[in-house]
Structures are given as C-alpha cells and as structure tokens.
Amino acid sequence: MFKGYEPFKGEVVARVRGTIVAFEAGKSITYGLFNAQEKGDLFIGPGVEVYEGMIVGLNSRGEDLAVNVCKEKHLTNTRASGSDEALHLVPPIQMSLEKAIEFIQDDELVEVTPKSIRLRKKILNNKERERAARNNNK
Secondary structure (H helix, E strand, O other): OOOOOOOOOOOOOOOOOOEEEEOOOEEOOHHHHHHHHOOEEEOOOOOOEEOOOEEEEEEOOOOOEEEOOOOOOOOOOOOOOOOOOOOOOOOOOOOOHHHHHHHOOOOEEEEEOOOOEEEEEOOOOHHHHHHHHHHHHO
C-alpha cells in the first residue's frame, strides 16, 4: 500500500555483519549446523538440501565465512562419558520475501521457487568468489 511521499531521510543503512555460506553441496546435518551456529545465526535447519554458495546464516563478524553444514561426526570405537550428548540447535531464522530482499547486499541474490525462498552469492564457487573479492579491493 502506498502511504505518501516524505522528504529525504538520509542513506539507507546497510548490513554490517557478514554471512555464513555453504561451501559444499549436500544435505545439512545437525552436527555441521551445530558447529556453524557457534559462528552466528542460521537460516536453515537439518535435512535441507544446500549447494555451494548458498547463504545459510548470518555471521557474527563483518566478513563472510564459508562452512560445511553437511559435515558428519566421525565415529570412533572409544566412548567417553558425556561426549555423545545430544546437540541442541537454535531454531533457524525464517526469511520472508520482503526480509530477504532487504537483507541482501550487492554480491548476493534472492532465489524464489514455489517451495522456498533462498539466499545465495552471485558467484557460487568459493575460490572464484575470493578471487573476485581480492580483485575488487585492489
């Protein structure tokens, strides 16, 4: 709905935190998400199909962070008391289309399908994304 025109209020404030980006394709696993949630806030839960370059969370620091949310826990024959406790995940942040469009920066895209709304980097490959970032900083 259109409310009306107002005088210029100043520049729109951009996001200062970086993103958490998946660097491997597959299905998200609780163990990998548990390790990633220590770095920031997540947008997905376990069992979600992810691909390289997909944004899966908001980093607590200013730079982007590539993580493996498909990482499984290595099983060993030795068990220690307390080492196999259940992993608790914080519920993921749900993004509406409006929130997703407001969230993205110049190097990111919103991907809309009938079943989901995803965020992704324009350059999906991690190495190519790092190379492009270095070239832009020169």
